[in-house]
Ligand SMILES: Nc1ncnc2c1ncn2[C@@H]1O[C@H](COP(=O)(O)OP(=O)(O)OP(=O)(O)O)[C@@H](O)[C@H]1O
């Protein structure tokens with residue numbers, strides 16, 4: 001357990017004493033921390049530290065062995081992923097997910113939650129409402145694609161774009177779900193510096209517009225520049241937590257992760 | 263098939279496979295017309311074939327709504343078909359050991375309700391799990407249903423099957439007496455080979471209208487559903503279920519809806535079959551029906567409603583076409599030859615066009631998404647690697 005983890009005034013996400021083992025290996029070992037509303041919180045740690053596992057636990061993909069997860073003051077422990085999403089938490093995956101047989105534009109439109117057109121009955125009972133919402137969603141999708149400067153990809157098959165573009169599309173699509181807190185698993189892994197900078201700008205701008213971020217990233221320059229505070233995970237538990245400067249100069253973090261001198 | 267898609271699809275807008283399918287269909291229609299006019303093909307038998315094609319189209323639509331839309335592997339097509347056939351027959355047939363004598367509409371409703379309940383029962387334990395569980399459970403279900411029909415004589419008449427099934431419109435005003443009321447017609451197109459239109463012809467015509475209504479309405483419903491946001495979620499699940507879950511979709515519920523919808527359509531095919539054939543027996547539940555439906559869907563292009571329609575017609579053509587080989591002296595029996603032919607078709611499609619003849623991309627453009635872009639130039643490139651079978655995780 002680490003110091004100063006829990007008492008945060010306005011936590012949009014609160015993880016308390018979370019545990020998860022895979023056949024004897026404690027991937028998440030009594031982890032506790034909170035993400036304050038309006039922040040971009042970084043989550044760093046060596047390979048295998050349990051970062052992605054933590055995301056899976058928070059978002060309902062894994063059932064924890066113990067501990068609790070709270071989103072917006074609601075206990076979401078043990079809920080299905082879609083229920084967690086309904087409480088305002090959306091996550092992306094470390095490996096990009098591709099949608100076969102869809103254009104990028106269509107793949108984007110999967111993002112918005114609770115679309116009337118997703119009800120089979122309303123499709124036929126209320127076609128007007130369905131069409132109306134669909135065109136609002138479409139306009140919003142186009143707007144975000146433009147903002148992300150990837151509108152030229154709109155009619156490309158979603159399987160035919162580069163890995164970096166895929167990361168941008170994923171972030172753009174996640175925004176259409178209007179999350180209060182967005183969990184990004186290595187958003188710039190394998191992304192070239194120009195595109196990474198673009199992503200960083202987008203995240204910052206979206207954050208200014210009110211979205212809280214929790215992001216896993218190995219690119220230290222990227223995460224130290226963008227995130228504050230930063231949570232350091234090692235062997236499944238929180239090693240320390242603090243501003244980039246504090247984390248960078250913490251001896252334990254240097255030992256466990258950053259290695260060598262600062 | 264461009265007719266079904268509305269008048270906007272002029273010939274030049276069609277993709278190459280679409281033109282190919284259109285050409286082949288037109289040639290085939292001309293061939294049938296010639297056969298009709300020369301009297302080589304009796305009009306009543308022709309209508310029977312159309313009815314059969316409609317029935318297979320329904321089966322393919324049903325499976326496509328499960329496998330093509332959502333990626334659900336259902337090996338009990340024959341069971342749901344049989345539920346439809348038996349459900350309706352047990353309600354309406356004279357020889358029914360339990361009910362019998364009801365209006366076919368009652369049979370229709372009962373068949374659909376039973377199929378609904380069965381789909382729910384098999385879906386509840388399996389659809390939360392990975393795809394393979396449904397595959398295995400459905401394989402078992404098909405056999406269980408077949409054995410019950412065969413052995414529970416008090417319920418189903420066992421191996422004797424059910425006779426005395428009324429036609430669908432029996433008891434309806436006007437329509438029930440329509441075949442008898444129509445005069446026997448004698449058309450002479452080619453001197454020497456007159457075409458006779460008798461009561462049985464008018465009876466078949468009614469059946470064909472029934473199945474075309476079933477299939478037509480089903481097609482329109484599925485087309486709208488598949489293009490809609492609802493269908494988009496199903497397609498997301500097929501491609502990557504975890505992504506759909508992460509975006510807040512209740513994938514279990516969506517999979518259940520897709521499974522039930524498909525099962526109801528299969529049962530509908532069974533109901534129609536009952537009132538077309540006027541006899542049902544345990545043989546109608548043989549796994550070959552499941553096999554045919556799978557071939558039709560894969561051949562047509564998984565996920566494509568038009569493809570399912572096309573595949574269904576191809577299956578009937580092969581199935582019935584090989585009957586004519588009876589007249590020709592062949593070293594082998596037509597029955598294995600038929601399966602051999604289907605095998606060759608499948609291998610050829612897998613080798614040269616793994617995404618199927620009419621892959622779904624072209625029919626999936628949601629109307630509002632068409633503006634300013636529409637279909638990508640190369641409509642097939644979105645399916646570079648179509649899932650062959652099984653799940654990917
Ligand atoms: N589904 C699983 N089954 C078994 N072991 C798992 C599973 N998921 C994760 N693990 C184990 O849990 C540990 C933490 O894995 P995790 O993916 O969370 O690490 P990470 O911090 O995200 O690493 P990276 O930076 O490489 O992505 C690893 O030892 C991994 O082998």
Ligand SMILES: [Mg+2]
Nearest residue numbers: 051052053094
């Ligand atoms: Mg990871």
